[in-house]
Amino acid sequence: MHIENITLHQYRNYKDLALTFSPKINVFIGENAQGKTNVMEAIYALAMTKSHRTSNDKELIAWNEEYARVEGTISRKYGSFPLQLVITKQGKKTKVNHLLQSKLSEYIGQFNVVMFAPEDLNVVKGSPQFRRRFIDIEIGQISSTYLHELMQFTKILKQRNQFLKNAKYKKTDPVLLEVYTTQYVLSAAEIIHRRFLFMTLLQKWAARIHTSISRGKESLVIKYKSEKEITAQSTVEEIAAVLTTRLKEVEQRELERGVTLIGPHRDDLQFLVNDYDVQVYGSQGQQRTTALSLKLAEIELIKEQTQEAPVLLLDDVLSELDDYRQSHLLNTIKGEVQTFVTTTSVEGIEHATIKEAKMFHVEQGTVTEDISLKEE
Template identity: 50%
Template sequence: MYLENLVLHDFRNYADLTINFSQGVNVLLGENAQGKTNLLEAIYVLALTRSHRTANDKELIRWQTTTATLQGRLHKSTGAVPLELELGRRGKRAKVNHLEQAKLSQYVGNLNVIVFAPEDLSIVKGAPAVRRRFMDMEFGQMSPKYLYNLSQYRTILKQRNQYLRQLNRQQAKDKVYLGVLSDQLAAFGAEIIHKRLQLLQQLEKWAQAVHSEITQEQEQLTFHYVTQVPTADQTSVDHIYQTLQALYQQQQAKEIFQGTTLLGPHRDDLQFGVNGKNVQTFGSQGQQRTTALSVKLAEIDLMKAETGEYPVLLLDDVLSELDAARQTHLLTAIQDKVQTFLTTPSLDGVARKLINAPKVFEVSHGTLHEEEPH
């Protein structure tokens, strides 16, 4: 898939912008704080209705204005799909083919994006929450059912945590109601864990191939999904559901004592190993970077396998974070395959030589000027 154009109105520092893109590599060139990342963020928001940088949608609306609109014409193998998103005081409105979607989960998944920013190195180094977020954002785009299960799970988790706090303070007594909430949480939790395991198994295969190529077969990458559900990786949704239910029963007193839910996919983690050793703990900086790069490149292929289309790739200032060999690997892997948007303060060295006919835009104070082709 590729994004043919983008029209922004009052999004971040873009008052009005209309721009046509290349199907290949689009370079956003500019000094600091001109709006390069804001433009990548606009594409991300158009895809997922939320930002990868902030949970507060109000930050996305241009200062002193009330409503941001984003429009883009997407091309898929099945034809063109106009997308439209409005962010206002009263929330979000999303349209596909000019038709308003009742649920945002029906909208998400049309435009698939993968972002790679320097912070993505924290997929390996960071806290477990970073890796859970990574799984949820990627898998949610591939599977509307995953996204639905996740949003149900979050709602019930909130209710259950509230109720556990009430039980803890003896403001409530009814354990039957806790049982109902546990049952619902286990049902959605089991679906989430099962899908994560299934998609991680595939992602691991793609990532292993990339990692082995980058390291000239010196290193073997492995994934390990960390969960409190025993034998989760060999089992059915129903079995995970029953195991979770039993665990909630067993841990009831402890959960009431702590006033919070201690088990489930919101507590799980993902670990990466290189040649059998945990990269987070034992890996060098270089191994951690290569792992993050392999995982990101693997996502491109997984998304193609799951949705039938290559996603759009957003590279936010990552070239400067990678050495020449890894830059070369990244750029050759994506060339002529994936529509790419790349921000950088300057385009020289490896990148200028490697990218075939990029469309280069100079970004300055929320405006874009297309550079003449070289």
């Protein structure tokens, strides 16, 4: 799988931009704040319908404009087809092969990407919400049904929370709470079950990759942390039974606080390196190795599930990795994974993969193919 070209219109600092890419590696070189990451973000947005940097879609629209449009041609094993994403201040519209998509969940998964940016270290050392977002994004790329289930869960959670909030200030019908809870438990159990299945698959790849990067010195174990009675072997029905019991136990606290206290929106991931929690006890190098292992594992998992390699987006991360981790990453992608790299300079990156890349120079929102660097 690769993206052949992209066209931006009124996207961030680009009024109009059209680029054609190499199916192997593409490098965007330029100083900071020139627009390199905006190109990377646009490729990501074309795949995922949203930015990796902001949750406010309006920020993607150029100043004083009403909409932004991103278009690209995607090549997959069954042929090439166009994708289109239009972002307005009222919402988003997507097209696959010129056909308007009624649901975003039907659009996502047409074009698979793995993004690795400095902020991805937050998956390892940041708050639980980063890790939950990581899980949901990656499962969503390989399963449109999961995205649909997640949207349903979010809707039911919002309704239940609104009921609990209202119950703080006025008497409410306990039977209605029971109805909301029953709906909530069924939806939450499906989400937790799917996440456990996904993390089991990801663990298989991440453990192997982490051992290789650490030259056999470290072992990585990823744990999905839900209610303690729930395990990777639990069925959906068993998960639902645990959630029902736990919700009954915390019902009074929920009514007092006006919020749902148990469920997938409270779950977390734990990364253990040689049996130590890397978030708490890991060195910066171990945290980076864990983040890199996760990203490379994502590539392998998507390949396994879709029979095609996703596109890899490396936004200003090569400089964050030491020579060994850098080489391991570039060796992994060589020749098989279309890759996009942003960097201020290619000096110090001594690797044949980079030297074979298509180079683009970015300056003040202008992108030009850098023929001189290519010839050198």
